[in-house]
Amino acid sequence: MKIWSSEHVFGHPWDTVIKAAMRKYPNPMNPCVVGVDVLDRSLDNRGRLHSHRLLSTEWGLPALVKAVLGTNRTLTYIKEHSVVDPVGKKMELCSTNITLTNLVSVNERLVYTPHPDNPEMTVLTHEAVITVKGFSLGSYLESLMANTISSNARKGRDALEWVISRLNTEFEELVAPP
């Protein structure tokens, strides 16, 4: 089992980051995410919005890897549950793979909160637990996967910055004087 965690600060207020996080895909940094669907969405009795989403990802695995994994399936699926508290200003997102579970399990948790010292900034804490199953090279593969998660996390943050700047451009075009 491998645990990976990181903390990142966005130079944008919490509302801006959360709007972008809900519209993260598609983006050029995460081309592997090819489908996003909302399975369920509801408000709880504390006014928090719960969303259950299904992400379809296409890794484009090389033929050799496919042969080792013993699968022709290259589409993998991830289940995601997010909770947005607009009053407490906290968004928590948990995701786990629901395919290839006999081989590996990747559980991620992302929490977005306003920076305690500066309300114009937002803190993201990101944790992942990776478990490779029944494999003697388990810990080596887990380290490899942690590196992949780290690099994907960087791409994910770049993706949010990209979405934020697009949303700002759309807004500027809307309010531009004729």
Add this chain to the structure above:
Amino acid sequence: MNSVGEACTDMKREYDQCFNRWFAEKFLKGDGSGDPCTDLFKRYQQCVQKAIKEKEIPIEGLEFMGHSKDKSESS
């Protein structure tokens, strides 16, 4: 962005547009009442559930999720 079910993509985009507007202009500003997207979501959700069953994607408790959505709407 596409849907897992090819037939659902247009419904998904229509729902997403409605939701994103409500989320940014109402929900985040503290007004979580009156979700205007429920009808769009019902149609889209039915399409997605069908696609998930057809593709045998292992989502547990899908029917249960449908029920909990109805409960929160009525409360």
